[in-house]
Amino acid sequence: MDFELSKEQKMIKNMVKDFAEQEIAPKAVEIDRDARFPEETFKRMGSLGLLGIPFPEEYGGSGGDTLSYALAVEEIGKACGSTGLSYAAAVSLGASPIYYFGTEQQKLDHLLPLASGQALGSFGLTEPNAGSDAGGTKTKAELVDSEYVISGEKCWITNAQYARTVIVTAVTGKDDKGKNIISALIVPTKAEGFKITSPYEKMGVRGSNTSELILDEVRVPEKNLLGDPNKGFKQFLYTLDGGRISIAALAVGIANGAYEKALSYSKERKQFGRTISSFQAIQFKLADMAMQIELARNMVWKAAWLKDQEKPFTKESAFAKLYASEMATRVCNEALQIHGGYGYMREYEVERMLRDTKLMEIGEGTSEIQRLVIARQLGCF
The missing domain is CATH 2.40.110.10 (Butyryl-CoA Dehydrogenase, subunit A, domain 2)
Incomplete structure (x- = not known):
């Protein structure tokens, strides 16, 4: 497989990145503090076509693919885990089953308003x-x-x-x-x-x-x-396989947000007369964080690519979800550690990212369930 993003995929990634930085990130602290669902953000995402990225245009979608959608989830999750989770659930769980298993009339009646951003699904x-x-x-x-x-x-x-x-x-x-x-x-x-x-x-x-x-x-x-x-069980297992790609992408986004904050802070914070980024202990932490994020991202991209190629992806989506979610918890924890006492304070945001990312190890199948899925795919039982 070729990991080079297409022109369209790069365009989607950059567009979502700009939107997330300008309109989602500034609200993240308030949304977390007040436990407020940002309806206005989802209306804007709908108008931009983000809720229909992986669906055909005839059903109100943008005609993109799973990888493009995963790129969008990562960028939104990097800005705000809450918004990223609701976005992922709306597309992967609320809309995708209708696209994959629905009749033509169901797609017109129910998928079209979801993919076009007129409504949300669950x-x-x-x-x-x-x-x-x-x-x-x-x-x-x-x-x-x-x-x-x-x-x-x-x-x-x-x-x-x-x-x-x-x-x-x-x-x-x-x-x-x-x-x-x-x-x-x-x-x-x-x-x-x-x-x-x-x-x-x-x-x-x-x-x-x-x-x-x-x-x-x-x-x-x-x-x-x-x-x-008679195939409802198999249908929602397929739905969960796709959903695991989006949860993995979300975990990568949250981890990347925490890593970037830690890197930036380490270049500004001075101890013993120099920035803490000059200390090998901090450098090693940041190197490990960057490496693990990149590994997880590659796993997400591979699973998404396999799904787009209509190849089996159950094992790879479980790989990605398991590794990315546990990686994100480690990375967010290290980001908080690099911030020291400031990391424990809400204003620096990394404590929110650590709280947010823990759910990635639980939702869409716990880490333990992912290991069972992988073992079954390996033919262990």
Whole structure:
């Protein structure tokens, strides 16, 4: 594979970088402090076409690819982890499943407003007792007179309170072996019986909306079933594979933001009559940080490239997500250490980055789950 970015990819990267520096980064402290979802930022991103980067123009997208999208996630995440997480979830989870598995009419009705930036999407998979064990889904959807009646509860769902639609996973029956058939349904957030609240007080990514969903006999038309009803489980595994690329890109962005702040600070901070960047202990920290960020970025790019080439990418997306997320926590921690006591203070921002990046080791499958995915891909079991 060729890691040279195309002219279009470089253009997207530079455009998003400028936008992130000018409009996202200046709000990052306030968004974190107030736990405020930046609706105005997402409206601007929508008008710039950022919410539709990997989708075709006929569905309101920008006609880009996964790598272009990953570049955008990194730049947005570098400026603000909260905004980066909500952006990644809107595209990878809220919109992508409709593109990959939806009917033509579903794409026109539901993907087009998401990709064109008119609305946000969300993906409701996790339940109180079914997180890593997605097969343990308890939410049920029963087909009654050409409508699915959905009842259940979802937790830790990104963007739901600001979304137009939520793709909800639910048990729709049993297969011939007696196992649950898990399907996906497109549910409008304004549907009767659909209650969305945001009760969580989070450690990090505080400006990204995280919601609890309660579905009390919510009715949606049979046509809102997404994809093959018997392949819902495989469909959302594919969705999560793609989502892991975006979480890895987000981790790279947050880590890079912390690294650049540490590098800049080390050139200004003086101890014992000289800048701390002249001390070998600090130089070695910065060298390791830069190397690990570059390695993670290459893993993200490879996984994205494989996906764009329609080649298998499950293992590589797990590699990227696992390494990038754990790398980002290490890098942000070292950035704080380089700042010393100042790093512990909010005004220097690296403490926020450390809080934000910890979620990257948990969301879209924990580090432990990534290792299981990789082991399975290696043929260990």
